[in-house]
Amino acid sequence: xxxxxxxxxxKKSLGFVLMILLLSVASGLLVASIIFFLRGVNPxxxxxxxxxxSFGSVYGWKETITKSIPLILIGSGLCIVFxxxxxxxxxxxxxxxxxxxxxxxxxxxxxxxxxxxxxxxMFLAGFIFGAIWGLIPALLKxxxxxxxxIVTLMLNYIAAEFILFLIYGPWKGKTQFGFPYTDxxxxxxxxxxxxxxxxxxxxxxxxIVFAIVCWFLLYKTKFGYEIRITGANPEAGKYSGIxxxxxxIFGMLISGGLAGLAGAGEILGIHHRLCQPLTISSGYGFTxxxxxxxxxxxxxxxxxxxxxxxxxLVGGDAIKSSLGFPHATIEIFNxxxxxxxxxxxxxxxxxxxxxxxxxxxxKS
Amino acid sequence: MTWFVLIFGRFLVAGTPLLxxxxxxxxxxxxxxxxxxxxxxxxxxxxxxxxxxxNTGNPWIGFILAxxxxxxxxxxxxxxxxxxxxxxxxxxxxxxxxxxxxxxFIGNEYVGISxxxxxxxxxxxxxxxxxxxxxxxxxxxxxxYIAILLAVVFWYIMFRTKWGIIIRACGxxxxxxxxxxxxxxxxxxTCVLIGGVCAGLAGAYISLYYxxxxxxxxxxxxxxxxxxxxxxxxxxxxKALFSCYLFGSIYVLQYALQGSFLNxxxxxxxxxxxxxxxxxVDSKKTLKYKTGSPTHLGEPYIx
Numbered sequence: 001x002x003x004x005x006x007x008x009x010x011k012k013s014l015g016f017v018l019m020i021l022l023l024s025v026a027s028g029l030l031v032a033s034i035i036f037f038l039r040g041v042n043p044x045x046x047x048x049x050x051x052x053x054s055f056g057s058v059y060g061w062k063e064t065i066t067k068s069i070p071l072i073l074i075g076s077g078l079c080i081v082f083x084x085x086x087x088x089x090x091x092x093x094x095x096x097x098x099x100x101x102x103x104x105x106x107x108x109x110x111x112x113x114x115x116x117x118x119x120x121x122m123f124l125a126g127f128i129f130g131a132i133w134g135l136i137p138a139l140l141k142x143x144x145x146x147x148x149x150i151v152t153l154m155l156n157y158i159a160a161e162f163i164l165f166l167i168y169g170p171w172k173g174k175t176q177f178g179f180p181y182t183d184x185x186x187x188x189x190x191x192x193x194x195x196x197x198x199x200x201x202x203x204x205x206x207x208i209v210f211a212i213v214c215w216f217l218l219y220k221t222k223f224g225y226e227i228r229i230t231g232a233n234p235e236a237g238k239y240s241g242i243x244x245x246x247x248x249i250f251g252m253l254i255s256g257g258l259a260g261l262a263g264a265g266e267i268l269g270i271h272h273r274l275c276q277p278l279t280i281s282s283g284y285g286f287t288x289x290x291x292x293x294x295x296x297x298x299x300x301x302x303x304x305x306x307x308x309x310x311x312x313l314v315g316g317d318a319i320k321s322s323l324g325f326p327h328a329t330i331e332i333f334n335x336x337x338x339x340x341x342x343x344x345x346x347x348x349x350x351x352x353x354x355x356x357x358x359x360x361x362x363k364s
Numbered sequence: 365m366t367w368f369v370l371i372f373g374r375f376l377v378a379g380t381p382l383l384x385x386x387x388x389x390x391x392x393x394x395x396x397x398x399x400x401x402x403x404x405x406x407x408x409x410x411x412x413x414x415x416x417x418x419n420t421g422n423p424w425i426g427f428i429l430a431x432x433x434x435x436x437x438x439x440x441x442x443x444x445x446x447x448x449x450x451x452x453x454x455x456x457x458x459x460x461x462x463x464x465x466x467x468x469f470i471g472n473e474y475v476g477i478s479x480x481x482x483x484x485x486x487x488x489x490x491x492x493x494x495x496x497x498x499x500x501x502x503x504x505x506x507x508x509y510i511a512i513l514l515a516v517v518f519w520y521i522m523f524r525t526k527w528g529i530i531i532r533a534c535g536x537x538x539x540x541x542x543x544x545x546x547x548x549x550x551x552x553x554t555c556v557l558i559g560g561v562c563a564g565l566a567g568a569y570i571s572l573y574y575x576x577x578x579x580x581x582x583x584x585x586x587x588x589x590x591x592x593x594x595x596x597x598x599x600x601x602x603k604a605l606f607s608c609y610l611f612g613s614i615y616v617l618q619y620a621l622q623g624s625f626l627n628x629x630x631x632x633x634x635x636x637x638x639x640x641x642x643x644x645v646d647s648k649k650t651l652k653y654k655t656g657s658p659t660h661l662g663e664p665y666i667x
Contacts (some may be wrong), residue, residue, distance in 0.1 A: 029644025039469065059371070087453050144647035149453045151643065153400070154592060154636040161636075165629040286457060286645060293454070326580045328468035335404070339440065342450035342458065350449075 003355040012348055020344040021294055028337035035332060046319060050330075050338030053318025054311035062197035063317075065204065066270070068303075070095065070281070072207035074216040074288035075295065077258035081251045083218060083297050085231040088252065090137060090152025090257040092285025093159035094130040096277055098260025099267045100163060101129030103171070103274040106185050116187040122189070123206070123264050130260015131253045133159065138252035142245040156285065167274055175208040181275040191269040193221035200269025203261075207303075210258055214299040215236040217254075227251060259285065282313065290338050293345075309334070371616065372500045376508060377574055378614020381406070381566040383511050385590035386608055387601040388562020389519045392438075394522065394599055395555035396535035396660040400456025401441055402563045403587025404463020405434040409567025411467040414474060414578050421481045427507070427568045434564020435557050437463060442556040446549055449664035460587065468580045479576040483507060483569075507569045512605070514562075519601040531555060535658030538665040548665055563587070592639040599656040611635050 033043030054064045074091045081088045083344040102122040111119055166182075173183035191200040218224040229237040230247050237244060266280055267273065274280075291309050295301035316330030385402055409430040417426030441459050444450045492502040494538040522528040531551055533541035538548045552614045567583060575582060593611060596603035611634075618628035646657050 035466070035469070065390065087451070089453060089457065109518050140644070140647075144644060146643050146647050149398070149400075150591070150595065151640055153588070157588060157592075158633055159638045161629045161633040165627055165633075168629065169627050214632050288462070289454065289457065326468040328465050328580060331461040331465030331654065332469060333465070335458045335460070335465060338454065338458035339444060342444050342455055343448060346448040346450060 001211040004352050005209045005355055006350050007353055008100040009349060009351050014146045017296060017348055020348050021296060021341070022233045024340035024344040025294070025337055027340040028333060031336050032333050040082030041323065046323065049318050049322050050315030051311065054314035059286070060314060061144070062194065062199055063314045064307060064311040064328040066198045066200075066310070068206050068306040069200065069204050070266060070284040071288050071291050071306035071310055072211055072303055073203075073262040073265070074180040075257035075306055076207070076211045076299040078288055078292040079295070079299045080218055080227060080300060081248075082292055083256045084227045084247055084256060084257050086138070086141070086248050086251060087149045088132065088134065088137070088255050089149055089289065090155045090285070091150070091288055092281060092283065093156035094133045094256040094259035095263035095266070095281050095285055096131040096163055098130035098306045099274060099280050100124035100166065101125035101260060102264035102267055104170050105180060106189055106268075107182055111186065115186070119189060119191070119268065123261060126264025127257040128260070130263060134256015134259070135249065136254040138249045139242065142248055152216065163277050163280075167276070171274065173273070178298060182273045184258055184273045185268070190272055191265075194267065198270055200265060203265030203269055206261060206265070210261075211303050213351050214254070218299065223250075223260035287313070287334060290334060294337070369496060373504075373610060374437065374616045375613035376500070376504060377612070378615040379510045379609035380507045380508050380511050381569045381574065381586060382516060382590060382593055382612060383608040384566035384569060385563050385587065386597060386604045388559040388566075389590055389594045390597070390601055390604065391518065391522075391531065391555040391593060392559035393661055394535045394638065394658055395531050395552045396538060396547050396658055396663070396665065397442070397445060397552050398452045398456065398662045399438060399441055399459070399556055399559055400453060400591060401437065401459025401463060402559075402590045403583055403585065405437050405458035405560050405563035406567035406570070406583045408437055409434045409564030410465045410571040410582060411471040411474070411578060412564070413568025414479060414517035414571040416424050417481050417572055418474065418477065418479060423481045423483050423572045426481075426572055427565065430568030431561040434605055435561040438556050438560020438563070439553070441560075442553045445664060446556070449666060450468065452662050452664070456491040464581070464583075471578045471580060472576040475580065477577065479572065483573040489645050498569045505573045507565075507573060509561060515601045515605050522601070532658070535660055538660055542667065552665070563590075576664045589611050589635055592635040595639040595657075599658065649667050
């Protein structure tokens with residue numbers, strides 16, 4: 001029997017990391033193809049349908065960019081907290097609360113305000129609501145040492161139920177023929193879109209600016225250095241005087257806030273009202289986790305991975321219309337790519353070395 | 365009084381899949397592994413149970429194979445998180461995405477078919493003749509009795525046998541467990557597998573009895589409720605009996621309460637809110653109140 005040992009890999013070149021990331025995507029697509037094949041669907045045809053749907057036409061590109069907007073915003077924020085090893089899986093809820101904040105300001109508090117002031121105010125409200133929703137798990141972690149994953153996950157569902165409460169209850173629109181959404185925003189509040197598309201340009205611009213800001217913050221400032229130290233080696237960070245609690249709180253304010261901005265953007269640019277949680281977000285908060293991971297926690301790369309996964313989401317519509325499979329089919333790709341990313345991360349962090357006869361076979 | 369029997373019956377029907385999922389997840393978590401893939405495993409369980417029952421004409425074959433499929437999926441999670449030390453949260457999310465996607469993909473050709481070989485209610489002799497109680501509790505689908513039995517057996521194993529001590533040791537302090545001669549990896553693999561099988565069975569219960577037809581997305585977030593219910597039940601499958609059926613009744617009542625004085629969505633928020641509350645209580649060690657949360661939950665164990 002071959003004896004082996006798992007060792008920590010000391011040097012990780014960027015090329016090696018990128019190769020592993022690309023291999024993860026390729027493996028995910030390969031296994032998905034096998035699943036399609038076993039089911040009697042020509043995998044080549046399915047893949048071409050997906051990618052032709054999202055990247056093969058001008059219309060496809062427009063939709064792809066539209067879906068990548070929230071992913072860029074959320075993914076950039078997640079890079080920051082994930083770098084500190086704070087597992088925020090509550091971006092979905094933070095996005096929804098951002099949508100609530102924007103609606104509160106635009107429809108209920110200041111509906112009469114000049115749009116030039118009100119639109120920025122609604123974005124700001126989205127940011128603040130998302131940030132507050134993100135602050136809760138950060139405070140619980142810092143003050144009471146409560147595991148953030150469960151709390152952020154639970155807050156997703158609390159936010160979703162809260163929106164349902166609003167749109168079936170106090171905020172139910174009077175002009176919507178009894179349908180469960182709020183009244184529409186004033187027409188002057190609809191965000192300008194790229195001609196004949198749903199690409200709301202302002203939110204896209206905000207997203208790209210924040211991706212750059214997050215990159216700068218994370219890789220070019222002392223604060224970013226402290227974030228990465230906290231994630232890589234919390235003990236060393238503590239001894240060198242880094243305040244972990246401050247970092248987590250500030251990081252979650254940004255991460256939650258950006259998710260909130262995404263929520264405000266979605267309802268200002270696309271839905272023009274507060275509606276069903278599943279309509280506002282088709283799982284952007286979860287997809288952004290893959291986006292950030294595949295982007296190697298680099299906000300600039302996140303812009304690219306966001307477009308890829310935005311494309312996959314659009315491809316889901318394509319296989320629905322051309323092959324008749326439900327939209328959820330695309331989740332097979334998301335899940336598999338994420339699995340292979342995890343496996344790839346293992347090989348980035350560790351290597352398996354075969355041992356010769358005289359060495360002891362202890363796994364480190 | 366028949367409506368009374370009817371509505372209590374609905375409570376029990378709605379609570380049973382939650383119970384099956386919860387008691388399984390309790391095992392995975394007690395051994396120190398957090399598997400957030402319950403929703404995905406339930407989805408695959410539901411479609412494989414439906415497909416196998418439909419094609420073989422026997423609900424039992426569907427039920428058992430659904431458990432196998434749930435178990436198979438959970439082993440992927442176990443391999444990635446235990447052997448490859450990957451982040452359990454992310455792996456669980458991947459499992460949910462994959463499972464939900466796969467169920468929709470496979471289920472496509474079964475959409476709209478009403479299942480013929482479904483589970484029927486079985487009256488237990490003598491007990492079912494007790495007025496009201498007999499009709500509510502002892503004239504149910506066989507899976508209901510299995511779920512109750514499993515909850516009790518699982519509790520007994522966890523808190524009254526040596527196996528239970530071994531499992532809990534792995535979730536509390538795997539290093540110590542290992543030095544006491546326990547193969548931590550093997551225990552964790554087994555417990556994750558138990559969780560997967562139970563989630564698969566839970567899904568099958570939904571498609572073979574609760575809603576005996578295939579609808580894409582029919583699990584509808586029940587897998588996430590299970591994650592909350594595990595905390596709510598304080599990692600104890602006897603308490604799970606209570607919390608799962610309580611929430612099953614909330615699930616049923618939401619339709620009855622629509623448009624009444626009490627907004628049902630606020631009720632639907634309850635399991636998540638209470639789960640967070642339990643975590644807060646749990647963090648206050650000074651309260652000297654034990655919730656049973658495993659200390660080493662969510663951390664990969666490195667030998």
